[in-house]
Amino acid sequence: MIPEVWNSNIPLRIKIHSTFHLTSNIVYPFILLAGILNGPLIFIKQQGGHEAYFAMMSVFVIAFIGSFLFYLISQKAVYPDWRRRIMLFPLFMAGSMGFAVNNSRAVFEGLFKRRASLYEPPNMQSEAKKTRGKKIGTSAKKKFDWVDSN
Numbered sequence: 001m002i003p004e005v006w007n008s009n010i011p012l013r014i015k016i017h018s019t020f021h022l023t024s025n026i027v028y029p030f031i032l033l034a035g036i037l038n039g040p041l042i043f044i045k046q047q048g049g050h051e052a053y054f055a056m057m058s059v060f061v062i063a064f065i066g067s068f069l070f071y072l073i074s075q076k077a078v079y080p081d082w083r084r085r086i087m088l089f090p091l092f093m094a095g096s097m098g099f100a101v102n103n104s105r106a107v108f109e110g111l112f113k114r115r116a117s118l119y120e121p122p123n124m125q126s127e128a129k130k131t132r133g134k135k136i137g138t139s140a141k142k143k144f145d146w147v148d149s150n
Helices: 003-004 012-047 051-079 082-086 089-111 120-130 138-143
Strands: none
Touching: 003 012, 012 082, 051 082, 051 089
């Protein structure tokens, strides 16, 4: 889809914005890879002999500090009990790892142009059969306009 965007006759700023929008989820496979490699790295570090390597790679902790500061400042600006909420940051990071699994799958499906299957819960299937072939009202459409408000 990115080549289609760049070959179209839209302004450059929209092409750049579209590229950022379409490639923003590419980070999830790397988050998943970091989570998977964390276990073996602990064993390698315990065996010793790689102190210089781990000292050099500790620079990447700065990336974690940035996300932590973003979360800290946003919580402090919005909530008076931000100190209690900041204690939930490790839970937030664990949840992000959970998102990385599913989102990585979606990224690879998109990169390899595989059609993703959509799962419809049983109660929604019966509703879909009732509304099949019928025009959806504008009130239902307005209800979810906030989802894609570009």
